Amino acid sequence: xxxxxxxxxxxxxxxxxxxxxxxxxxxxxxxxxxxxxxxxxxxxxxxxxxxxxxxxxxxxxxxxxxxxxxxxxxxxxxxxxxxxxxxxxxxxxxxxxxxxxxxxxxxxxxxxxxxxxxxxxxxxxxxxxxxxxxxxxxxxxxxxxxxxxxxxxxxxxxxxxxxxxxxxxxxxxxxxxxxxxxxxxxxxxxxxxxxxxxxxxxxxxxxxxxxxxxxxxxxxxxxxxxxxxxxxxxxxxxxxxxxxxxxxxxxxxxxxxxxxxxxxxxxxxxxxxxxxxxxxxxxxxxxxxxxxxxxxxxxxxxxxxxxxxxxxxxxxxxxxxxxxxxxxxxxxxxxxxxxxxxxxxxxxxxxxxxxxxxxxxxxxxxxxx
Numbered sequence: 001x002x003x004x005x006x007x008x009x010x011x012x013x014x015x016x017x018x019x020x021x022x023x024x025x026x027x028x029x030x031x032x033x034x035x036x037x038x039x040x041x042x043x044x045x046x047x048x049x050x051x052x053x054x055x056x057x058x059x060x061x062x063x064x065x066x067x068x069x070x071x072x073x074x075x076x077x078x079x080x081x082x083x084x085x086x087x088x089x090x091x092x093x094x095x096x097x098x099x100x101x102x103x104x105x106x107x108x109x110x111x112x113x114x115x116x117x118x119x120x121x122x123x124x125x126x127x128x129x130x131x132x133x134x135x136x137x138x139x140x141x142x143x144x145x146x147x148x149x150x151x152x153x154x155x156x157x158x159x160x161x162x163x164x165x166x167x168x169x170x171x172x173x174x175x176x177x178x179x180x181x182x183x184x185x186x187x188x189x190x191x192x193x194x195x196x197x198x199x200x201x202x203x204x205x206x207x208x209x210x211x212x213x214x215x216x217x218x219x220x221x222x223x224x225x226x227x228x229x230x231x232x233x234x235x236x237x238x239x240x241x242x243x244x245x246x247x248x249x250x251x252x253x254x255x256x257x258x259x260x261x262x263x264x265x266x267x268x269x270x271x272x273x274x275x276x277x278x279x280x281x282x283x284x285x286x287x288x289x290x291x292x293x294x295x296x297x298x299x300x301x302x303x304x305x306x307x308x309x310x311x312x313x314x315x316x317x318x319x320x321x322x323x324x325x326x327x328x329x330x331x332x333x334x335x336x337x338x339x340x341x342x343x344x345x346x347x348x349x350x351x352x353x354x355x356x357x358x359x360x361x362x363x364x365x366x367x368x369x
Contacts, residue, residue: 005060012057019050020083023090024240027106036113040094047091054083086243093242099152099347103180104226106245115154125149125156126176134196137173140165141194143187144204147299147350148178152343158352160297161202163359168366172199183209184279191286200293202362203283205315207263207301207308213276214266222262229253249346260301260308267311277318284322295365297358300330302341303348325368327361329354 023046026032032039058080062073097111120128133139142148142161150159156176157163165174175198177190187203211221227235227248238244266272287294296319300308309330319326333341333354342348350358 009057009061012053012060016050016053016057016083019046019053022046023050024237027240027242036110043094044091047087051084051087054080054087086241089243090241093246096242096246098246099343099349100249101347101349102226103151105249106242107249110242118156122177124177124179129175133173133175136171138171138199139196140168140172140174140200140202141191141198142174142176142178142202142204143182143190144178144297145182145206145209146178146180147206148176148204149180150176150178150355151180152347152349153352153355158355160355160358160362163356164202164362164366167359167363178204183212184276184283185212188279188283188286191283197290198292200295201287202295202297204297204299205280205312206299207260207312210263210266210272210276213279214263214269214272219266219269219272220262221266222258224253224258260304264308264311267314273314280315280318284319284324293369295325295327295362297327297329297362299350301348302329302333302350302354303338305330305334325365327358327365329358332357332361 023043026039026042026046032042034042058076061076062080093107095110096107097114098105098107099111100108102108103112116125118125118127120126122129127133148159148161150156150161153159159176159178161174161176161178165172168174177187179186184205191201208221215221227239230238238248266276284294286292296316298312298316298319300312312328312330316326316328329350336353339345340353341351342354343351
């Protein structure tokens with residue numbers, strides 16, 4: 001009888017380990033081609049099955065008292081408690097979204113699942129670029145990266161592009177071409193390939209727009225592999241657990257300071273800066289040749305306005321030299337406390353308040369054009 005009970009417990013233990021592995025493996029498994037809602041369902045089913053098997057182990061080993069060793073019972077009780085609460089929190093954190101600067105955390109992926117919409121035919125976070133939006137309208141193209149796309153902003157209506165669209169007369173139609181990770185060359189390519197030319201362009205410039213040119217020259221921009229500060233064993237559990245991953249990103253990691261420092265070095269390199277300004281010249285000349293009004297928004301690191309000011313001022317001065325209106329976001333928000341400037345402590349993208357301030361500054365420029 002005792003031998004059968006031991007075999008039963010060993011079987012339950014093996015089943016529990018296998019189920020836990022399945023639970024973690026389904027987080028990043030590329031072979032599961034289903035919607036994110038279905039992935040949540042799969043996760044919840046696995047969690048409930050895990051809890052059921054865990055209760056069976058606890059009942060057989062501890063409640064029924066078939067194990068005589070008190071220390072072993074206490075150890076199993078501890079393991080049961082830890083696993084039970086881990087599974088409980090895992091089921092909760094499956095539904096908790098939070099934007100993050102890298103977008104790589106599981107909570108950030110859930111945030112995108114909830115809020116990154118609408119997505120149109122060009123992959124931009126905007127309604128479709130239909131002919132009706134151009135008909136008898138003065139088109140304004142808003143170009144930029146994740147700041148323009150509104151990363152961290154739950155409702156697209158709170159982005160500066162959507163706010164300025166409401167402020168302008170009905171004869172204007174504003175198109176948001178913001179794309180995460182976009183830079184000067186990709187923005188120019190979009191303009192060249194798009195079949196319709198706009199009446200005006202709002203170009204949002206961010207500090208890392210120099211990155212592509214810099215990476216192609218002698219320098220390299222620092223990019224630490226995610227989760228590289230952990231052992232491979234621990235990394236597997238953290239990367240695949242919504243609960244553990246959330247905790248991991250609660251703690252500061254040094255890669256952002258090194259990343260921004262390497263970008264500052266790009267601006268200090270004369271050859272890199274020259275090539276980058278040539279990129280911006282192509283955008284400027286495109287607007288000039290097609291008689292398109294151009295407005296530029298320069299965005300520093302919002303969590304390091306002073307540190308990035310002298311580098312963002314280079315780009316600001318370049319456009320001002322050609323009499324192009326510039327909105328300096330650093331000057332706009334320098335008196336705001338950091339927590340009001342950014343989305344959250346882990347996401348330094350512009351807050352809703354900053355988007356509103358940018359829209360107000362843009363409207364003032366439109367009144368003068």
